Amino acid sequence: MPRDNQSESAITKLLSLLRAIHIHPLYLLIPIGFSLASALLEGASLGMLIPILNGFLQKSFTFVNDIPVLGKLISYLPETIRENDRLLFGAILGGFLMIYSAKNILRYGAVVSMAYFGERSLHHLRKILFSRYVSFGKLYFDTTNIGHHATLLTEFSRQAISPLLLIDKFINALFSLTVYLIVLMMISWKLTVIALPLFAILHFAIKFMVVHIKGLSRQIATRGSELGKKSIEILSTIPLVKAYNMERAEQDNYASISNEKAKLDFRVKVLQNLILPLQEIITIFVATAVFMSSLFFFGRDQIASAPALLVYFYIVLNASHKFGTVSGFRGIIANSSGPLDEVLDVLSDEEKPFVKGGSTEFSGLNDKIQFNNLNFQYSEDRKILEGITFAISKGTMTAIVGPTGAGKSTLINLLMRFYDCPANGILVDGTDIRDFTLGSYLKHVALVSQDTLLLHDSLRNNITYGLENVSDSDVERVVRDARLADFVSELPKGLNTLIGDRGVKLSGGEKQRVSIARALLKGAEILILDEATSSLDTQTEKLIQEAIDEAVKDRTSIVIAHRLSTIKNADNIIVIENGQCVEQGTVNELQKNEGTFYKLWQEQKF
Ligand SMILES: Nc1ncnc2c1ncn2[C@@H]1O[C@H](COP(=O)(O)OP(=O)(O)OP(=O)(O)O)[C@@H](O)[C@H]1O
Ligand SMILES: [Mg+2]
Secondary structure, three states, X not given: OHHHHHHHHHHHHHXXXXXXXXXXXXXXXXXXXXXXXXXXXXXXXXXXXXXXXXXXXXXXXXXXHHOHHHHHHHOOOOHHHHHOHHHHHHHHHHHHHHHHHHHHHHHHXXXXXXXXXXXXXXXXXXHHHXXXXXXXXXXXXXXXXXXXXXXXXXXXXXXHHHHHHOHHHHHHHHHHHHHHHHHHXXXXXXXXXXXXXXXXXXXXXXXXXXXXXHHHHHHHHHHHHHHHHHHHHHHOOHHHHXXXXXXXXXXXXXXXHHHXXXXXXXXXXXXXXXXXXXXXXXXXXXXXXXXXXXXXXXXHHHOOOXXXXXXXXXXXXXXXXXXXXXXXXXXXXXXXXXXXXXXXXXXXXXXXXXXXXXXXOOOOOOOEEEEEEEEEOOOOOOOOEEEEEEXXXXXXXXXXXXXXXXXXXXXXXXXXXXXXOOOOOEEEOOEEHHXXXXXXXXXXXXXXXXXXOOOOEEHHHHHOOOOOOOOHHHHHHHHHHOOOHHHHHHOOOHHHOEEOOOOEOOOHHHHHHHHHHHHHHHOOOEEEEEOOOOOOOHHHHHHHHHHHHHHHOOOEEEEEOOOHHHHOOOOEEEEEEOOEEEEEEOXXXXXXXXXXXXXXXXXXXX
């Protein structure tokens, strides 16, 4: 049956999830063991109820000596107790209370060990999901949404694992049902045979609901992720929303997604909560059927005894509850299937743009970096770089210029290994850049990127990010060299001032200099500088120019410059246009050429 296959594949998926987070399913044996023991004790305590009630009604307890298991146990008691009715009653009642308490203690043990297992699993899952995200190449984040990832880490991970968190309840219910069945059969197998088919109705009703819940789960997961996307998108672009008076429209947008989700969530609740009343209705029918048949089939005096029947009904009542738990568990699996699929997608390597390093250790640049007929495209439909060929000699300053959108930053993205490039597209000392381990290669490269990313942390920690054992004097030196000293002295807490998200906001020029300070502190021999496009006042421009001059000193540097004044000292200038290298040479050579560079130069002069 396809439906069974579906739930089977859900279990397989859950198991593969456990494997992915390195949790052995055998750990589950601990809560399951507790559950099993507690179900057994529950059966025993129910079994003891019958003689207790019987004895209570008959005001005599001697008959218990003849009950199979109980009688044997009682034979171990001292004779004084066995002969005395009151003492015997006390002993049996005491035994019952002890067993009943033990059952609950074991049940608690099952719940606690399950909670431990569940929370550890969830922690491992989150940890591994996060390390997966960090390991993906930048391309992954170009084509997916941060809001979705945030929702996945916080919400979907818990939902995906939720069946595991409830597995002890399921197992306990399953064991209890088995024990109940045995006790019911022992009290009266005839009545039990009549009662069982009625439970089948409950089973099929729940099965029907499960299919519907499963379909809804996927849609709910999609809406949940859309909700996450929308909130992150809007909250991080507030100035845009305000400037275009879009508050109302965005509120409506958000409300409509939230509304869709609420409706779907409600439909799942409608189905899930149908289980309980259905269960109770069916139970009352079962009880009535059992009651009628006990009169009809067995005649009045053949019914075992009033206490037995009482216990019988009590068990039937409990059984229907446990039966609901067992059948409803499939609903829980179904409900988790949407989030589970999303989580498994992140865990799988399929269609993930990894940028994997090779095995060669990079120990420093000896000769040159070559771009060797390099072609590149982010997506299949559009070529960005075509046949780029040029070389960067050690110790020189190379400038890259060209119109906006030409592909300059793309070159840097490849050099920084944010994206994978074609084999032998970039050679470092004659070795394919892809052959070096990422760690050893990137240790020698520092980047001042076009848009400076700041963490919500102190200015000092922003400058020292990723570096160990940095002395205060080093930090102060780079702050001076990056022409940040005056700015820092004006900050309320100096280098300890919080910046970024919820701290002091930095201007474009200040950000650039923080970025330069970072790169200077790293002290890498290859420096890549992608100058921000924002226009700066002459004073700031002069500061940045000084900072750049400081940074490129005695290094192999690649500078993408928008202000051509930045690159007047360059040893070589590469002109990129439409993803192609159209000219190269020194400032003087290129001016004589009267090509693209000459035009850019003329434009900026005025
Ligand atoms: N992550 C990306 N995914 C897809 N296309 C991209 C991506 N980044 C850049 N592009 C496209 O590649 C082209 C080159 O972009 P690039 O950022 O390299 O230009 P640039 O020369 O640095 O421009 P600018 O001077 O404005 O910084 C652009 O048309 C841009 O739309
Ligand atoms: Mg750029």
